[in-house]
Structures are given as structure tokens and as C-alpha cells.
Amino acid sequence: MSALDLALKLTAQFGALPSAPLEFRGEVTLRLTDAERIAEICSFAKASLGFDYLVDISSVDNYGSDPRWTVVYELYGYGHRCHLRLKTDVSEEKSELPTVTTVWRGADWHEREIYDMMGIRFRGHPDLRRILMWEGYPYFPLRKDFPLAGKPTELPDVAFTKTAPLEGGPFVTLPGGKTAVEREPRVRTPES
Amino acid sequence: MQTSTELTYDSKIEGDVVVTRVDAALNWFRKNSLWPMPMGLACCAIELMAAGASRFDISRFGSEVMRFSPRQSDVMIVAGTVTYKMALALRRIYDQMAEPKWVIAMGACASTGGMYRSYAVLQGVDQIVPVDVYVAGCPPRPEALLDALIKLQGKIEKQPVLKELEISSVRGPKPGEKVGAA
Numbered sequence: 233m234s235a236l237d238l239a240l241k242l243t244a245q246f247g248a249l250p251s252a253p254l255e256f257r258g259e260v261t262l263r264l265t266d267a268e269r270i271a272e273i274c275s276f277a278k279a280s281l282g283f284d285y286l287v288d289i290s291s292v293d294n295y296g297s298d299p300r301w302t303v304v305y306e307l308y309g310y311g312h313r314c315h316l317r318l319k320t321d322v323s324e325e326k327s328e329l330p331t332v333t334t335v336w337r338g339a340d341w342h343e344r345e346i347y348d349m350m351g352i353r354f355r356g357h358p359d360l361r362r363i364l365m366w367e368g369y370p371y372f373p374l375r376k377d378f379p380l381a382g383k384p385t386e387l388p389d390v391a392f393t394k395t396a397p398l399e400g401g402p403f404v405t406l407p408g409g410k411t412a413v414e415r416e417p418r419v420r421t422p423e424s
Numbered sequence: 425m426q427t428s429t430e431l432t433y434d435s436k437i438e439g440d441v442v443v444t445r446v447d448a449a450l451n452w453f454r455k456n457s458l459w460p461m462p463m464g465l466a467c468c469a470i471e472l473m474a475a476g477a478s479r480f481d482i483s484r485f486g487s488e489v490m491r492f493s494p495r496q497s498d499v500m501i502v503a504g505t506v507t508y509k510m511a512l513a514l515r516r517i518y519d520q521m522a523e524p525k526w527v528i529a530m531g532a533c534a535s536t537g538g539m540y541r542s543y544a545v546l547q548g549v550d551q552i553v554p555v556d557v558y559v560a561g562c563p564p565r566p567e568a569l570l571d572a573l574i575k576l577q578g579k580i581e582k583q584p585v586l587k588e589l590e591i592s593s594v595r596g597p598k599p600g601e602k603v604g605a606a
Contacts, residue, residue: 365544366509373543382543393508396541 235260235314238281242316245276250318260316267303267320267329271356274305274318274335283307283316286332289342291350295376299323301352305332322352331357349374369393450585454498454524455577456486461497461521463514465504468531468563472503475566485573494520499576500553501569505533506546518553526580528572529555532562 239253239260250273251263264270277283287306294300299321307316322329331354332339343354344363351372354360361367368387371378381396409415460482464472475482476490483489491497494517506514518527529549532538535558537547549555556579557572564572 364509366512371543378543380542393543394547396537396543396545396547398541 233312233314235316238283238309238312238314239316241281242273242277245280246273249273262316262318264318264320267322270303270305270318270320271330271332271334274307274332277307277316277318278335282309282311283314284309284311284336286336286338286342287315289332289339289346291346291352293350293374293376301327301350303329303346303352327351328353328355330355333357348372351375447583447585447587448581451581451583455580458485458487458499458526458573458576458580459489459491459497460487460528461494461500461517462490462492463500463502463504463517465502465506465510466533468503468534471563471566472501472530472569475569480566480570482570482573485570485577487573494518495522497521498524499526499528499573501528501530502534502549502553502555503530503563505538505540506549507544508546509544511546511549511552514549515552526556526576527553528557528559528569528576530559530569530572531564532560534558535560538562 235258236253236255239250239262242262243250243253246269249264249266249269251265254261254263264273274286285308287308288304289306290304292302292304294302301322301324303320303322305318305320307318308314320329329352331343333343333354334356340358341363343357344360346352347354347357347360348362348364349372362369365373370385370387371383373382379395381398382393384395385393405415407415462469462472462476474480476487487499494500498521500518500521502514518525527549529535533540533545534549535555537545539562541547546552557576559568559572561568
């Protein structure tokens with residue numbers, strides 16, 4: 233019972249909704265065409281295919297292409313010890329998905345983090361509020377158009393943030409220099 | 425104004441009586457019994473625990489108990505990264521500490537925001553509380569924290585206690601006269 237067999241079972245059940253399983257280095261990914269039915273697919277995966285552990289839910293910001301968000305669900309089963317990945321696309325105008333907390337309770341905080349960092353809402357979530365930043369913070373920090381240093385906010389009674397001084401950073405090493413001075417410039421300019 | 429007095433004491437001459445100034449005695453009591461409020465937020469908290477454990481014993485210096493209650497502690501050791509979200513709670517705990525109180529900013533993150541120059545990290549805890557001693561390091565060695573405690577003790581030793589009490593209670597500060605932060 234490999235991950236590929238389980239993925240094919242899922243495809244057999246749902247027809248055209250998931251794409252053909254994509255396998256890369258032993259990891260199987262299914263792309264779903266309709267994000268609205270994610271809860272249905274996940275509950276089938278848990279009940280019938282034995283994927284009882286939700287490893288992670290993460291989101292990708294495809295800045296510049298439409299649909300903007302890709303939400304990735306990593307599933308695992310303790311019985312058959314197989315991983316499966318489900319990917320769905322959500323457009324920016326919609327920015328909403330049904331929740332999978334009805335299937336796995338552990339999805340609660342993962343979805344709260346995605347809401348906090350990207351701004352994707354989850355319909356039916358029991359307690360959708362910010363988890364890493366405080367309630368009332370006006371921005372979504374992990375979007376690609378949000379700067380690393382942050383934006384200043386001045387909210388009375390809630391909290392404040394200021395732009396952090398980056399001093400020409402972020403200081404990332406440039407590969408391939410012979411000496412450390414070449415590899416780690418004090419200020420990294422965009423052309424180099 | 426000379427407010428620190430060396431306590432020289434030779435029991436053969438003076439018997440069991442020590443002659444000193446009230447300021448010096450009060451400062452001696454305060455500096456040798458600094459109970460820390462450990463605001464251990466991140467990795468520096470491990471080194472804070474190490475400083476409190478047996479090898480680098482912090483209770484040699486009077487910090488016998490890490491009082492996790494702000495009402496019963498004297499010095500708040502901010503050990504670790506302060507995020508903006510935690511800054512709210514940190515300020516509230518600092519406000520709940522009783523005077524006199526001091527703050528040690530331990531490590532790079534508490535002093536200046538450290539390596540985290542980002543949207544979520546407060547760039548230095550001195551933006552919300554007044555800091556007395558900064559400790560450099562990521563994390564600083566426990567001996568560095570003990571050195572900071574000794575420096576803080578040196579600072580407390582020189583504090584004019586009675587003058588502050590007189591100023592604040594009797595006549596109010598003269599214009600331009602600073603009432604020192606306790």
C-alpha cells in the first residue's frame with residue numbers, strides 16, 4: 233500500500249477533481265481543481281484511506297500570478313506510514329477556503345497562522361483570530377509585498393510597531409568568493 | 425555629594441557596632457539582596473537558568489530566589505527576544521513591580537533586537553522599560569550575566585536614597601534637579 237496507490241484511490245473516488253498524482257522522489261502530490269471541496273476530500277482521506285495525521289498546512293504567495301494563493305496540505309497515516317500532499321489554489325479576490333478542523337482538530341492553529349500571515353480566511357473555523365501577531369494588527373506580514381523590516385503602526389490601546397533598521401541588510405552570503413570578505417559583503421546591493 | 429561609604433569594620437576595635445550612613449546601609453541591603461524577576465523569553469533564558477544553577481551560582485550575589493512574581497522582585501532580567509506581542513505583557517509586568525526596581529537587558533535581542541531586524545521583534549527592550557545594565561552576547565555566558573549583576577550592584581551602591589525620598593515627599597524637585605530613577 234504505497235502513497236501512489238492511495239492517491240489513485242482518491243482519484244478514483246473523486247474523478248476529475250484531483251489531478252493525476254505527481255510523483256517526485258517518492259513524494260506524491262495531488263493538485264485539486266476546486267478548493268471548495270477540500271474538506272470533503274480530507275474527510276475521505278482520513279476515514280477511508282487512513283490518513284489520520286495532518287502534518288502541516290502551509291500557504292504560498294504566488295505574487296504576480298493569478299490565482300495568488302496556493303494552500304498545501306501534508307497528510308500522513310500512522311497505519312500505512314505514507315505521506316500525501318494536496319495542493320489547492322485560491323484567488324486573491326476570494327481569499328477563502330473551507331476549514332478542515334472538522335476532520336483534524338490540529339488544523340486549528342495551522343489555519344490561524346495562515347490567516348494571520350497571509351490573510352486567507354477559513355469558513356467554519358471555530359476561532360479564527362491572529363495567533364502570532366496581536367489582534368488588531370492591520371497587515372499580513374508574510375505576503376510578498378510586505379517588507380521584512382515591517383511597517384509602522386500606531387494603534388492606541390492595542391500595540392505599536394516600528395520599522396526595524398535593516399542597515400543595508402539582509403546580510404546574506406554570496407556564494408563562490410575566495411575570501412570571507414568577498415562572500416559576506418557588509419552591504420548587499422541588488423545588482424551583486 | 426559623597427553618598428557611598430566604605431564599611432570598614434574591625435571587631436577588635438569597634439566590637440559589634442558598625443558606624444555608617446543610612447544611605448550606605450540601605451544601599452548595602454538593597455544591592456546584596458536583588459531578587460530577580462526572570463523574564464526568560466528565549467535562548468538567553470537557558471543561560472539565565474545556568475547562572476542560577478550550581479556551577480555559576482547567582483545566589484552567591486544575593487539573588488537567592490528567582491521570584492516569578494513581580495510584586496516580590498527587585499530586578500527584572502529580560503532574557504531573550506522581545507516580540508511586539510510580548511512587549512505588551514512585559515510592560516504590564518514591569519509596572520507591577522514595586523519600587524525600587526531595576527532592569528538588566530540580557531543578550532543581543534533584549535538590548536537591541538539582536539539579529540532579528542523584522543516586523544515582529546521589538547528593537548531593544550529599552551523602548552518600553554528603562555534599562556540599567558545591558559549584557560552583550562548571543563547568548564551571554566553566565567559569567568557575563570554575573571558581571572552585569574555586579575555592575576548593577578555598583579550602580580545601586582552609589583544611589584542617593586534619602587535625598588530622593590526627601591525630594592519626592594517633602595519639597596518636590598527644584599527646577600532642573602533630577603530625581604534619580606530608583
